Amino acid sequence: MELTVLNETQSASSGGCSSSGCGSTDDQLSHLPDDIKQKVHNHPCYSEEAHHYFARMHVAVAPACNIQCHYCNRKYDCANESRPGVVSELLTPDQAVMKTKAVAANIPQMTVLGIAGPGDPLANPERTFETFRRLSQEAPDIKLCVSTNGLALPDAVEELAKHNIDHVTITINCVDPEIGAQIYPWIYWNNRRIRGKKGAKILIEQQQKGLEMLVARGILVKVNSVMIPGVNDQHLKEVSRIVKQKGAFLHNVMPLISEAEHGTFYGVMGQRGPSNEELMDLQDECSGDMNMMRHCRQCRADAVGLLGEDRGDEFTLDKIAEMDIDYEAAMKKRAVIHQGIAEELAEKEKKRAALAAVKVPSGPAADNTHFRPVLMAVATSGGGMINQHFGHATEFLIYEASSNGVRFISHRKVDQYCIGNDTCGEKESALSGSIRALSGCEVVLCSKIGFEPWGLLEEAGIQPNGEHAMEPIEEAVMAVYEEMIATGRLDEAKPENAQISA
Known part of the structure; x- marks a missing residue:
């Protein structure tokens, strides 16, 4: 759920608060027709609210790819990497169907099955569409999705529609072949390898054609873009404008993953990824033209579970073979279970609407003073609650509180601090890394926290808070913000490490 906040330069049309107030059910979806809302209300990749409650899985049935990206390196049996293109087991369609049914039976919150690699699903049409055909017959309660680079998309649209695929993600990193030539060294098109600007131009044309064809058939389209500093970072605002104009529903601007150990061209050549602040600023700039997805985890091609977790090890082929699934x-x-979640979300929405109507407390805010926004980090294991120990977190969700409400900003990955019997040096390294990852935040909310991290966080200008354990995130964030106003903390100069989003 994204409680959108307006500043003086934003308007309701840019995804902010409507006249009914901030916080109506999933503001990123509120403008959509009811039939479209129904398609995405329980889709964790399309709805920020849904990702707290519903799980997804990817099946790795598509090994081949028809383009080369400078940020991609497909790897197998690499359990320690969590990024697109990485899998531990390549599956046949039969195995994929078996695994999907096993996961859905054991993780009943799983609502979505996607094919996203490790290559491009539409460069492997037989394996991809056989998997979809079987699942639409044998598991009709699961939403089916596909993620593609778009090169083969126009030729596949009819087949996608035939298999009731009503969610498609296209990775579009540019609409300018000059920029594309810096991202894609080659494409494989009509049985030929085409390089440079010429290849990028063909790819861009196919992506745009495919997008238009999907929208014309009522298929919901999300656009992914990788933010590459110095290459396409400023250009992505134009990408956002164009894909919205052509009917895309959601834009997901993701950070480049460029560590050298992943073996990508960009990694080896030293191309840096964006900072948290750079990514947030670009997402905010693009949000004027396009609803932004901010909760993406850049999942593995065999991911299983809630976004932010991976339970794939529980569902390897040898373990599935021993399961008796009805x-x-x-x-x-x-x-x-899905009905129970729907009822819980409806009740939360009632509370959220009441919270949005209040906005800020009486007293310091009664004169309509506008207080600066504050970033807060939240440790959560799901369910939209503050329910995780600081030392157990492998990521923190970042929220912004302001005089107008609360909105989700991003997530930041960290190494787990409480790591059992591992050495003191490793624990210290994980803790210092977590504190660095929370740069810009003024508060961290968690269910519990130890004395050592508490003290080091305070030294870094970040206030730990364990007083709102097991409370809904948005309510707790606003309560802390109200307390900061009431105690005069926001009248002080902005801390050096605080970052305020546009």
């Missing part, structure tokens, strides 16, 4: 019974259980 999928018809599992579907009934799933329906009950």
Whole structure:
């Protein structure tokens, strides 16, 4: 759920608060027709609210790719990397169907099955569409999605529609072949390898054509873009404008993953990724033209579970072979659980609407004073609650509180601090890394926290807070913000490490 905040230069049309106030159910979806809302309300990759409650899985049935990207290196049996293109097991369509049914039976919150690699699904059409055909027959309660670079998309649109694929993600990093030639060294098109600007031009034309064809058929389109500093970072504002104009529903601007150990061209050549602040600023700049997805985890091609977690090790082929799955019974259980989640979300929305109507407390804010926004980090294991120990977190969700409400900003990955019997040096390294990752935040909310990290966080200008354990995130963030106003903390000069989004 993204509680969108208006500043003086934003308007309701740019994704901010409507006349009914901030915080109506998923403001990024509120402008959509009811039939479209129904498609995405439980899709964790399309709805920020849904990602707290619903799980997804990817099946790795598509090994081949028809383009080369400077930021990509497909790897197999690499359990320690969490990024697109990485898998531990390549599956046949039969194995993919078996695994999907096993996961859906054991993780009833799983609502979405996607094919996203490790290559391009539409460069492997037989394997991809056989998987979709089987799943639409044998697991009809699961949404089916595909993620593609778009080169083969126009030729596949009819087949996608035939298999009831109503969610498609296209990775579009540019609309200018000059920029594209810096990202894509080659494409494989009509049985020929085409390089440089010529290849990029063909790719861009196919992507735009495919986008238009999908929208014309009522298929929901999300656009992914990788932010590459010095290459396409400023250009992505134009990408956002154009894809929205052509009917894309959501834009996901992701940071380049460029560590050298991943073996990508950009990594080896020293191309840096964006800082948290650079990514946030660009997302805010693009949001005037396009609804922004800010909760993407850049998942592996075999990811399983909630966004931010990976339970793939529980569902390897050897373990699935030992499971006795009654999928018809599992579907009934799933329906009950999904209804329970829907009722919980409806109740949360009532509370959220009441919170949005209040906005800020009486007293210091009664004269309509506008206080500066504050970034807060939250440790959560899901469910939209503050329910995780600081030392157990492998990521923090970042929220911005302001006089107008609360909005989700991003997530930041960290190494787990409480790591059992590992050496003191490793723990210290993980803790210092977590504190660095929280740069710009003034508060961190968690269920519990130890004395050592508490003290070091305070030294870094970040106030730990364990007083709101097991409370809804947005309510707790606003309560802390109100307390900061009431105690006069926001009247002080902005801390040196605080970052205020546009």
